[in-house]
Amino acid sequence: MAKLFFSNSFLLSLISFLFITTITTAKPHSFIKTISPTTLGLHKPQKLSHIRFYFHDIIGGKNQTAVRVASSPTTEKSPTGFGSVVMMDDPLTARPESNSEVVGRAQGIYASASQSEVGFLMVLNFAFTQGKYNGSNLSILGRNTIESAVREMPVVGGSGLFRFARGYAQASTHSINALEAIVEYNVYVFHY
Numbered sequence: 001m002a003k004l005f006f007s008n009s010f011l012l013s014l015i016s017f018l019f020i021t022t023i024t025t026a027k028p029h030s031f032i033k034t035i036s037p038t039t040l041g042l043h044k045p046q047k048l049s050h051i052r053f054y055f056h057d058i059i060g061g062k063n064q065t066a067v068r069v070a071s072s073p074t075t076e077k078s079p080t081g082f083g084s085v086v087m088m089d090d091p092l093t094a095r096p097e098s099n100s101e102v103v104g105r106a107q108g109i110y111a112s113a114s115q116s117e118v119g120f121l122m123v124l125n126f127a128f129t130q131g132k133y134n135g136s137n138l139s140i141l142g143r144n145t146i147e148s149a150v151r152e153m154p155v156v157g158g159s160g161l162f163r164f165a166r167g168y169a170q171a172s173t174h175s176i177n178a179l180e181a182i183v184e185y186n187v188y189v190f191h192y
């Protein structure tokens with residue numbers, strides 16, 4: 001009898017312990033849950049896309065697309081312009097010529113982040129405006145040493161058709177004059 005009583009109350013406390021634990025541990029985590037990748041269509045194989053366009057960075061004149069928004073008192077003295085920050089809204093075209101079809105824009109910041117060479121921190125979005133990818137964006141965060149022949153920057157994500165994107169962008173200068181730099185971009189990106 002005593003043995004039975006013991007095991008019953010033990011069982012009861014075990015059940016209430018588990019019950020209370022479940023409530024107290026489940027509640028704070030109710031905002032997050034695991035779901036199946038199929039609910040977002042992620043069971044399909046990923047696509048690999050190669051996107052090529054020309055980036056036009058115009059730093060002056062009537063059609064200026066990039067403006068310096070900050071610098072430090074030492075920027076002017078620095079051979080690399082260290083400390084300057086430029087905001088851009090640069091057109092992206094299908095061919096190198098300025099009058100070729102605009103396929104999107106590069107919107108974001110480049111900032112001189114190196115004291116030993118011209119090396120920019122690039123933080124930008126490629127916002128595409130043509131064809132199937134109209135309205136989809138890719139986000140870039142990388143290092144751009146503009147004097148190197150090819151610079152590689154990670155694609156850190158995307159939106160629209162580029163959700164869950166990852167990959168890299170390679171930039172190489174096509175031409176440069178006092179007002180405008182034209183840069184060829186080859187972007188390789190995995191997405192669904």
Ligand SMILES: *[C@@H]1O[C@H](CO)[C@@H](O)[C@H](O)[C@H]1NC(C)=O
Pocket residue numbers: 061062063
């Ligand atoms: C500015 O853009 C317009 C339209 O694309 C073009 O006709 C004009 O030549 C450009 N001006 C300069 C100074 O590049």
Ligand SMILES: *[C@@H]1O[C@H](CO)[C@@H](O)[C@H](O)[C@H]1NC(C)=O
Pocket residue numbers: 129130131134135
């Ligand atoms: C791209 O999408 C925008 C917004 O939906 C639309 O206004 C525009 O006409 C589209 N452009 C092309 C070329 O499809």
Ligand SMILES: *[C@@H]1O[C@H](CO)[C@@H](O)[C@H](O)[C@H]1NC(C)=O
Pocket residue numbers: 107127135136137159160161
């Ligand atoms: C992509 O960026 C444009 C603006 O640059 C924005 O209007 C659009 O909503 C973005 N697309 C998505 C899918 O977030």
